[in-house]
Amino acid sequence: MPSCSARTPAATDQRERLLAFSARMASRLAEIGGNRCCKKSSYTALEATAEASADLGYPLPEEEFAGRCRFCASNETCDGEDCVYHPAGRRADA
Numbered sequence: 857m858p859s860c861s862a863r864t865p866a867a868t869d870q871r872e873r874l875l876a877f878s879a880r881m882a883s884r885l886a887e888i889g890g891n892r893c894c895k896k897s898s899y900t901a902l903e904a905t906a907e908a909s910a911d912l913g914y915p916l917p918e919e920e921f922a923g924r925c926r927f928c929a930s931n932e933t934c935d936g937e938d939c940v941y942h943p944a945g946r947r948a949d950a
Contacts, residue, residue: 896941925939
C-alpha cells in the first residue's frame with residue numbers, strides 16, 4: 857500500500873512534473889512578453905494546463921484563447937494589439 861507521502865509534491869516524479877509545468881508557464885509568459893496582466897497569466901495558465909493534462913492522458917476540450925480578452929478597456933497597462941489575447945491582437949502563430 858503506497859504511503860500518503862508518495863502523493864505529495866515532495867515525491868520525486870510529482871515534483872519533477874510540477875517543476876516542468878511551472879517552467880512551461882514561465883517560458884510561455886516570457887515568450888508572450890509585455891506588461892503584467894492577470895488575465896494574460898490566467899489564459900496562459902489555462903492553455904498550459906490543457907497541454908499538461910493531455911500529456912498525462914487526460915485531454916480537455918480544446919479552447920481558443922487568442923483574441924478572447926474582454927478586460928482590455930479596464931486595464932490601464934494593457935498591451936493592446938501587442939497582446940495575443942487582445943481582440944485585435946497578434947496571433948501566436950503569426
